[in-house]
Amino acid sequence: MISRIFPYPLLIASLVVMWMLLAGFTPGQLLVGIGVALVAAQGLAALQPAKPRLRRWDLLPKLVIIVLYDIVRSNIAVARIILEGSKRERKSGFLTIPLDLRDPTALAILAVILTSTPGTAWLDYNSARGTLLLHVFDLVDEAEWFDLIKNRYEHMLLEIFE
Amino acid sequence: MSHAADLPVWAAIVVAVFLLIGAGLALIGSFGFYRLRSFYDRIHAPTLGTSWGTAAIVMASMFCFTVLQSRPVIHEILIGIFVTITTPVTLMLLGRAALYRDRSEGSPEVPAMDPADGVLEEGVQVEE
Numbered sequence: 618m619i620s621r622i623f624p625y626p627l628l629i630a631s632l633v634v635m636w637m638l639l640a641g642f643t644p645g646q647l648l649v650g651i652g653v654a655l656v657a658a659q660g661l662a663a664l665q666p667a668k669p670r671l672r673r674w675d676l677l678p679k680l681v682i683i684v685l686y687d688i689v690r691s692n693i694a695v696a697r698i699i700l701e702g703s704k705r706e707r708k709s710g711f712l713t714i715p716l717d718l719r720d721p722t723a724l725a726i727l728a729v730i731l732t733s734t735p736g737t738a739w740l741d742y743n744s745a746r747g748t749l750l751l752h753v754f755d756l757v758d759e760a761e762w763f764d765l766i767k768n769r770y771e772h773m774l775l776e777i778f779e
Numbered sequence: 780m781s782h783a784a785d786l787p788v789w790a791a792i793v794v795a796v797f798l799l800i801g802a803g804l805a806l807i808g809s810f811g812f813y814r815l816r817s818f819y820d821r822i823h824a825p826t827l828g829t830s831w832g833t834a835a836i837v838m839a840s841m842f843c844f845t846v847l848q849s850r851p852v853i854h855e856i857l858i859g860i861f862v863t864i865t866t867p868v869t870l871m872l873l874g875r876a877a878l879y880r881d882r883s884e885g886s887p888e889v890p891a892m893d894p895a896d897g898v899l900e901e902g903v904q905v906e907e
Contacts, residue, residue, distance in 0.1 A: 635857060638853065638854040638856075638857060639854055639857070688830050688831060689831060692804060692827055692830060692831045695811075695823060695824070695826075695827060696804065696807045696827060699807055699808075699810060699811035699814065699815075699824060699827075700807065702814065709817070709819065709820050709823075711819075711889065711890050713890065728867045728871070729863060729864055729866075729867055732826065732866055732867040732870050732871075733826065733829065733830045733863050733866060733867075734826070734830070735823055735824075735826040735827050735830060736823055736826075737823075738819070738822050738823060738826075738870060738874055739867065739870070739871060739874070740819075740871070740874040740875060740878055741874075741875055741878060750878075750890065752819045752822070752823075752874070754820065754823040
């Protein structure tokens, strides 16, 4: 019964917070926000998307911090390469990585991470084989990128979702 | 309403530093976009602007209005969240379109299509 009224608790909570951030923190807006969030959650439930199961909530903040740190690092690296121009030998190229991750939500999060990190671009995912085609801006050491994605991100996402 | 002149000097410096970092990253990204030669290299440059370029400007805005209005103003964070989660959609669309074109032209620079990939698999998905 509870899950019929509140089908997606996380979505409802995020929508209410977003509503109040935009409209102001007043009791009236809280009520309107809850109403909007409940209707939106019913709309999403009607679409019957695959429900993500989070197994390890506690690891999420760690993932966020790691990703923010990596984004800062790769921002500096890519900015330096662009400014240095052709003075330095740079090789960019494609990298195919077999993934063990199958959960659609986890894959979506991995896509967001890889895309927001300058220097890596998610190009293609083969769902039949579970291989990911990446384009890497500064492909000096293939093993290093392989290790970064398999051990740093995929490992954590596997722990969180599967 | 509060005016920009009410901003204390120390806060103005912090805001200016964040703005310069953000604008600088966006500028470097655009410059790379102009300078790099291959399509796949070019999709990397604008991510500077969509990651910490946006983040730094958003932080400057949050800091500025939090100090001016003496209450936390954090709704700008929504801009950062939505830019971050929508960028992959455009990037994948462009990237896959380029990949598809290069593969069908038989370009040697892109990896060949996997045997299990492509027409056959997409046909199966349509039938579902």
